[in-house]
Amino acid sequence: MSVETVWKELCVEHAKPSIQEVLESGKFLVSGEIGPPKGPDIEEVIHHVDLLKDRVHAMNITDNQSSVMRYPSLATALIILERGGEPNLQMTCRDRNRMALENEALFAYTRGVRSVLCLTGDSVPVGDHKDAKSVFDLESVQLLKMLKTMEEGMDLGGNEMNAPVKFYKGAIVTPEADPIEPQLIKFEKKVEAGAEWFQTQAIYDMDNFAKFMKTARQYPIKLQAGLVLLTGAGMAKYMNKNVPGVFVPDDLIEELSAAEKGKAIDVGIKIMARHIKRIREENLADGVHIMAIGKEDVVPRILEEAELDINAL
Amino acid sequence: MIVTRKKPFEAILKELEDAGSVFLIGCADCATVAETGGEDQIKEMTEKLTAEGKEVTGNVIPETGCHELDVKKEFRAHKEEVGRADAILCMSCGAGCQSARDATEKPVYPANDSIFLGNVMRVGQFEEKCRLCGDCVLDLTGGICPVTRCHKGILNGPCGGTNEGKCEVDPEKDCAWTLIYQQLEREGKLDRMRAIQAPKNWGPVLKPGRHVLERDKGGE
Ligand code: SF4
Ligand code: SF4
Numbered sequence: 001m002s003v004e005t006v007w008k009e010l011c012v013e014h015a016k017p018s019i020q021e022v023l024e025s026g027k028f029l030v031s032g033e034i035g036p037p038k039g040p041d042i043e044e045v046i047h048h049v050d051l052l053k054d055r056v057h058a059m060n061i062t063d064n065q066s067s068v069m070r071y072p073s074l075a076t077a078l079i080i081l082e083r084g085g086e087p088n089l090q091m092t093c094r095d096r097n098r099m100a101l102e103n104e105a106l107f108a109y110t111r112g113v114r115s116v117l118c119l120t121g122d123s124v125p126v127g128d129h130k131d132a133k134s135v136f137d138l139e140s141v142q143l144l145k146m147l148k149t150m151e152e153g154m155d156l157g158g159n160e161m162n163a164p165v166k167f168y169k170g171a172i173v174t175p176e177a178d179p180i181e182p183q184l185i186k187f188e189k190k191v192e193a194g195a196e197w198f199q200t201q202a203i204y205d206m207d208n209f210a211k212f213m214k215t216a217r218q219y220p221i222k223l224q225a226g227l228v229l230l231t232g233a234g235m236a237k238y239m240n241k242n243v244p245g246v247f248v249p250d251d252l253i254e255e256l257s258a259a260e261k262g263k264a265i266d267v268g269i270k271i272m273a274r275h276i277k278r279i280r281e282e283n284l285a286d287g288v289h290i291m292a293i294g295k296e297d298v299v300p301r302i303l304e305e306a307e308l309d310i311n312a313l
Numbered sequence: 314m315i316v317t318r319k320k321p322f323e324a325i326l327k328e329l330e331d332a333g334s335v336f337l338i339g340c341a342d343c344a345t346v347a348e349t350g351g352e353d354q355i356k357e358m359t360e361k362l363t364a365e366g367k368e369v370t371g372n373v374i375p376e377t378g379c380h381e382l383d384v385k386k387e388f389r390a391h392k393e394e395v396g397r398a399d400a401i402l403c404m405s406c407g408a409g410c411q412s413a414r415d416a417t418e419k420p421v422y423p424a425n426d427s428i429f430l431g432n433v434m435r436v437g438q439f440e441e442k443c444r445l446c447g448d449c450v451l452d453l454t455g456g457i458c459p460v461t462r463c464h465k466g467i468l469n470g471p472c473g474g475t476n477e478g479k480c481e482v483d484p485e486k487d488c489a490w491t492l493i494y495q496q497l498e499r500e501g502k503l504d505r506m507r508a509i510q511a512p513k514n515w516g517p518v519l520k521p522g523r524h525v526l527e528r529d530k531g532g533e
Contacts, residue, residue: 098512120465120472120473121465122474123464123465123481123482125482126481134465136465136466136467137513137515138512139465139467139468139472140472141469141470141509141510142468142469142510142511142512145509145511146512156512174473177471177473177475178475178476178477178478179475179478179494181494181498182470182471182475182490182491182493182494183470183471183473183475185470185494185503185507186469186470186471188507189469189470189507189509192509193509201473244473244474244475244476244481245473245474245475245476
């Protein structure tokens with residue numbers, strides 16, 4: 001039985017093109033992000049999936065993001081598939097050793113997940129299970145390589161599997177990392193390890209991003225600019241201080257501060273829409289990845305203001 | 314050296330709740346440097362336990378607490394004091410504690426937590442630089458250990474958590490991969506950082522470790 005037959009029998013009829021298909025057709029890839037809930041009540045997630053599934057090409061599902069224990073990313077990916085969306089499974093190395101990661105890749109593949117974003121993962125002490133043992137048996141480069149190995153029909157123990165898997169393999173890069181040079185070496189290693197497309201950490205400084213893209217364009221990869229919705233000047237300042245590799249320039253902070261009370265999020269939406277437009281107009285990237293952390297409901301508005309309708313691309 | 318940290322005295326009292334009399338064992342090596350099991354600490358512990366109404370039957374500070382033959386010898390030499398004690402309180406590392414375990418049948422309790430294999434930076438200040446992984450990669454990383462000094466033990470370059478050269482888990486700690494990058498750049502050996510490192514072999518030493526030196530078999 002071919003894998004496609006298995007997928008169909010197991011309920012997945014892909015309603016949407018894969019990320020790879022969108023990118024390779026030359027379309028501007030738009031993805032959103034779903035943060036699984038804390039606990040078994042998945043009503044809101046389903047609501048967000050339904051809200052986004054026809055407005056974005058794909059949805060990232062975070063994997064115990066910020067080391068906070070949540071509903072599993074793979075389970076959420078399956079919900080997205082069942083509801084006719086396209087999932088982009090995030091896999092981190094913090095909670096599973098190489099065998100468990102291989103298990104998850106096999107599970108995901110046989111259930112119709114077609115793209116995986118490979119991350120090292122945040123450290124345990126930043127999250128809500130500070131006493132947990134962190135794993136990090138692999139990290140992002142080795143996770144990419146693991147998938148590549150499995151695509152050759154082998155596992156990491158050097159044993160042959162009964163069939164190969166196939167994924168479109170993604171990774172992340174931080175254009176604002178300080179220092180940047182070691183980060184660029186890592187970026188190159190990810191490409192070498194098999195990354196086919198990248199999403200960036202949140203970017204706000206478009207000039208700096210354009211500069212970074214000059215370097216990134218030299219590699220045979222596709223890249224989406226990562227955009228995080230700013231909900232106020234306070235959040236921007238907080239990110240500058242606390243989130244490594246994120247830099248919100250002063251003029252944006254001023255723009256947010258000048259907003260009327262309760263209206264800062266509107267300014268945040270405006271800023272993101274403006275950035276999306278510029279990225280498209282100047283062809284700075286192959287797509288955008290929109291992270292509206294907790295504010296998924298406003299994503300349709302962002303897309304509207306950015307005049308970005310994926311069904312019209 | 315093995316860096317140890319004192320357990321709170323209340324926790325030690327809890328361990329010793331059934332014991333009216335106690336024999337103390339320290340260590341003249343690491344635990345003395347860490348100020349957890351040297352002469353001064355043994356004296357202090359004796360006073361505190363006595364104040365709590367316990368009898369301290371005696372003490373011994375072996376040259377090296379994890380040298381089992383030495384510890385056995387010391388226990389034989391202090392047979393009478395050990396014999397009168399209800400329990401043994403070990404003011405060394407966990408390894409020292411288990412040397413005592415094998416030297417007596419009495420209950421053995423730890424007074425310290427063993428926290429890491431540490432370098433002495435200056436008096437009273439220790440840093441972990443090697444975690445004894447069994448498969449040393451320092452040749453590839455400019456002599457700076459990513460297995461230990463990178464919080465995530467990453468072998469292939471920095472994670473996204475580096476912030477101005479510091480680590481995401483603690484702004485006081487240098488990001489190991491920033492240090493490795495700088496050192497390899499100085500050496501003109503960045504190609505070592507560019508090479509992809511395979512997943513680490515965690516099995517070169519079967520846990521618990523056991524190692525026997527091959528003695529010369531005569532002839533040479
Ligand atoms: S790689 Fe690091 S942990 Fe392993 S033996 Fe070398 S210094 Fe120690
Ligand atoms: S910031 Fe540096 S030291 Fe800390 S986990 Fe990331 S790579 Fe390792």
